[in-house]
Every structure is written in structure tokens, then in C-alpha cells.
Amino acid sequence: xxxxxxxxxxxxxxxxYAFILDDKQxxxxxxxxxxxxxxxxxxxxxxxxxxxxKMNLPTDKASPDYKSTLSEINLRAASRLLAVCRKxxxxxxxxxxNVANMNNVLPKEFTETxxxxxxxxxxxxxxxxxxxxxxxxxxxxDHVFSExxxxxxxAASLAQVHKAVLKTxxxxxxxxxxxxxxxxxxxxxxxxxxxxxxxxGYLFPGFSYSWMTPEFENNMTLELDFLQEARNSKxxxxxxxxxxxxxx
Numbered sequence: 001x002x003x004x005x006x007x008x009x010x011x012x013x014x015x016x017y018a019f020i021l022d023d024k025q026x027x028x029x030x031x032x033x034x035x036x037x038x039x040x041x042x043x044x045x046x047x048x049x050x051x052x053x054k055m056n057l058p059t060d061k062a063s064p065d066y067k068s069t070l071s072e073i074n075l076r077a078a079s080r081l082l083a084v085c086r087k088x089x090x091x092x093x094x095x096x097x098n099v100a101n102m103n104n105v106l107p108k109e110f111t112e113t114x115x116x117x118x119x120x121x122x123x124x125x126x127x128x129x130x131x132x133x134x135x136x137x138x139x140x141x142d143h144v145f146s147e148x149x150x151x152x153x154x155a156a157s158l159a160q161v162h163k164a165v166l167k168t169x170x171x172x173x174x175x176x177x178x179x180x181x182x183x184x185x186x187x188x189x190x191x192x193x194x195x196x197x198x199x200x201g202y203l204f205p206g207f208s209y210s211w212m213t214p215e216f217e218n219n220m221t222l223e224l225d226f227l228q229e230a231r232n233s234k235x236x237x238x239x240x241x242x243x244x245x246x247x248x
Contacts, residue, residue, distance in 0.1 A: 057073055071107075078110040088189070090157065095216060100117060122155065124180070129150070132177065146166070147163075148165075149164065158224065161177070193216070197212060
């Protein structure tokens with residue numbers, strides 16, 4: 001179930017308030033099924049990539065073909081990872097963005113191939129976003145807002161933002177809507193990513209990136225906590241209010 005918490009902060013963080021809202025419900029069985037599909041998609045691509053390195057990479061690093069072959073395999077591996085991140089979305093998109101930013105650590109085949117994930121994400125449909133807000137508010141949107149832009153002003157890997165005007169005060173606000181289902185995916189996706197990086201480190205000691213997952217998990221926990229984000233925003237000067245919709 002998507003429990004919604006909308007928090008607004010006023011200019012300079014002078015005040016805050018919250019709404020407890022609700023979004024489209026999904027059955028526990030559906031969550032398990034979706035998680036299983038995401039896990040199998042991730043691990044099957046990982047197994048294919050592991051086999052690619054094991055079977056095609058020369059064991060002799062002094063071989064004249066070693067560097068060119070490694071680059072080709074890296075490119076294939078990065079392309080598979082990009083496909084998985086796009087299909088799974090959510091935390092996987094964020095993970096891919098982190099990989100793309102690590103050009104001082106990872107091969108360029110990975111950072112350059114995953115760079116497209118930095119582009120503007122595709123928002124959920126306008127009607128779906130508005131329906132989620134209304135379901136969580138418990139009333140039609142025009143009972144709370146005099147105006148609500150159905151088209152997202154911005155969309156990222158974890159949430160999208162809509163411009164709206166509060167009916168009671170006439171104030172322009174930014175409504176930040178966390179994508180439905182993310183909270184239900186977090187634990188499973190983080191476990192999968194940790195398992196995957198641990199396996200890679202075991203099979204390929206020279207390519208161990210297990211150190212990435214603890215920091216990533218900590219960052220994602222903070223980014224998905226809209227209440228914490230609201231508290232942080234209180235210390236910033238903002239020319240508008242922000243309403244956070246945290247969907248579970």
C-alpha cells in the first residue's frame with residue numbers, strides 16, 4: 001500500500017505541515033512476483049556477464065589482445081547493466097547513475113554506457129499521478145489545490161514534481177511525488193545488488209566493488225525518506241513551499 005506523507009516547508013523553513021495519504025494498493029503476492037522477476041532479470045544478466053569474462057578474457061594480461069578484449073567485454077557488460085537498470089527502474093536507475101559518475105574508479109565503457117541514465121526520467125502518466133494524489137488525500141484534487149499541473153515539471157529516478165497552487169492560501173507549491181512501489185522494492189533490490197557485488201568480488205577478486213553497496217544503501221535510505229528531506233529543507237531558503245508525497 002502506498003501511504004502518503006506530504007510535508008510542506010515555507011520560505012526559510014518557517015513552518016511545516018503534513019498529510020497522511022494513500023495510493024494504489026498492490027497485493028503482497030504481486031509484490032513478491034514483481035520482486036522475483038526483477039531478481040531473475042538481474043541475476044540472469046549477471047550470470048551471462050560472468051560467463052563472458054570467464055570464457056573470453058585472456059588469462060595472460062601480457063597478451064597483445066588482452067586490453068582490446070577486456071574493453072569489448074566491458075562494453076557488453078555495461079550494455080547489459082544499462083538494459084537491466086532501465087527495465088527494473090527505481091533503485092536500479094539510481095545505481096546506474098552512481099556507476100556513471102564513478103569515472104575515476106570504473107572503466108570508461110561503464111561510465112559512458114550508463115551516462116544516458118543521467119537524463120530526465122520518464123514520469124508516470126499524468127492521470128495516474130493525479131489519481132494517486134486524490135486517493136491519498138481522500139478528496140478530489142480541486143478540494144485542496146486551485147491549480148495542479150498534470151504534466152510533471154521534472155522527473156528523476158525516484159520521484160517527479162508537479163506545480164500546484166494551494167486553494168486555502170493561494171500559494172504556489174511544488175508537489176513531489178515518490179513513484180508508487182518504490183518502498184516495497186527497496187529491501188529486495190538492495191539485497192539483490194549486495195548479493196550481486198559480493199558474487200562478483202568472489203569470482204573476480206580483481207574486480208571487486210562490494211564497497212559500493214553500503215554507501216549506496218545509506219544514500220538511498222536517506223533519499224527515500226521524504227520526512228528527512230523536509231527537515232533538511234527547513235534549513236534552506238526556498239521561494240516556494242514543497243509538498244512531499246511519500247508513496248509506499
